[in-house]
Amino acid sequence: MRPKRGHTGSRWALANMYAYGDGVAENDLEAFKIYSEIAQQGVEPGSEDTGYFVNALISLAGYYRRGIPDTPVRSDLSQARQLYFQAASTFGVAEAQFQLARMLLSGEGGSVNVQQAKKWLNRARKNGHAGAMGVFGNVIFQEGQTARGLAYMTAALGQCSPQGPALAPGHAGTGVLARHRRRPPGSDNDVPEHASAERRRLRSRAA
Secondary structure (H helix, E strand, O other): OOOOOOOHHHHHHHHHHHHHOOOOOOOHHHHHHHHHHHHHHOOOOOOOOHHHHHHHHHHHHHHHHHOOOOOOOOOOHHHHHHHHHHHHHHHOOHHHHHHHHHHHHHOOOOOOOHHHHHHHHHHHHHOOOHHHHHHHHHHHHHOOOHHHHHHHHHHHHHHOOOOOOOOOOOOOOOOOOOOOOOOOOOOHHHOOOOHHHHHHHHHHHHO
16 A cells, blocks of 8 residues: 655655545554655755655654654654754744744743744744734733734734634644644645645545
């Protein structure tokens, strides 16, 4: 069932199918293993596989952040923070910048650093991340920049569609929207456009 190692797009699509239970039995551990293979393989600068690689980093960060019950994969917040940092700093991915900032604000995987969190939130909001804009607004509101903070929070709400995504599991109470139900959020925009075709092809083979 598993594609050959060289077919990064096919392997990524299969990992997502396992993560979603899309055409195959849901299996987070199997998804984790494939994402790990993609991440360990690395990527050449400018490669068409860059999107798959970055998506794998973010997906792994999410798994390390929460762990996978009844498997050897335990929560490792320090590793999660490191993976988000890699995707945020090297590839400038808004979702990774946002998740890294959240960990910095809460002290997950290390010490609390509000100034660094604000830096990453600011970068993510400039990259169009509505959740980062809302959290950034809330942080500066709490610091006393009332009018500016309210303006950012209001603008963030305006960018969220009423039919948009719901709060992802594990994010309840944060007031932050996440794009996906199960897997680490925000990653579909970071993969090549033909990725959905890879997923459809593998789904048809699994049927």
